[in-house]
Amino acid sequence: MSAADGRDDDAALVARALAARDLAYAPYSHFLVGVALVADDGTVFDGANVENASYGLSICAERNAVARMVLAGHRAIRAVYVATTTSPPATPCGMCRQTLLEFAPDPAAVRVVAVNPAGERAEWTLAALIPAGFTGAQLG
Numbered sequence: 001m002s003a004a005d006g007r008d009d010d011a012a013l014v015a016r017a018l019a020a021r022d023l024a025y026a027p028y029s030h031f032l033v034g035v036a037l038v039a040d041d042g043t044v045f046d047g048a049n050v051e052n053a054s055y056g057l058s059i060c061a062e063r064n065a066v067a068r069m070v071l072a073g074h075r076a077i078r079a080v081y082v083a084t085t086t087s088p089p090a091t092p093c094g095m096c097r098q099t100l101l102e103f104a105p106d107p108a109a110v111r112v113v114a115v116n117p118a119g120e121r122a123e124w125t126l127a128a129l130i131p132a133g134f135t136g137a138q139l140g
């Protein structure tokens, strides 16, 4: 799902994140999150949160989408759409920001878009969401 000119189809990505949210498994928090993650070549990966009766094992939607991207052979993120029903739309948690950063060679170029079914949206760069983040480069 990528236009030939390299521009992402914003409306389609919003719809895809909202659809992924419907597939979330969140019987404990009842807080459903859906993601549409765009890899560097325009391939889109869905994600949704998957909770567990042992609450701490729950996996966020963003990290599920990243895992799917990696398993498909990609190593760089172009954009992440995150769908919730809150107003304003919720932003990725700190753990997910760090996970996204791992696959963001240029965090200032990665768009993070938060949306909800009411049509509200907010947008940042990943660099704005996790400034001065820790990366593998600092491991020496």
Ligand code: THU
Pocket: 026, 029, 031, 032, 033, 048, 049, 050, 051, 058, 059, 060, 061, 062, 091, 092, 093, 096
């Ligand atoms: N959650 C996500 O999926 N992504 C986030 O960035 C924030 C939190 C999930 C985890 C848990 O299943 C539920 O939302 C409530 O925290």
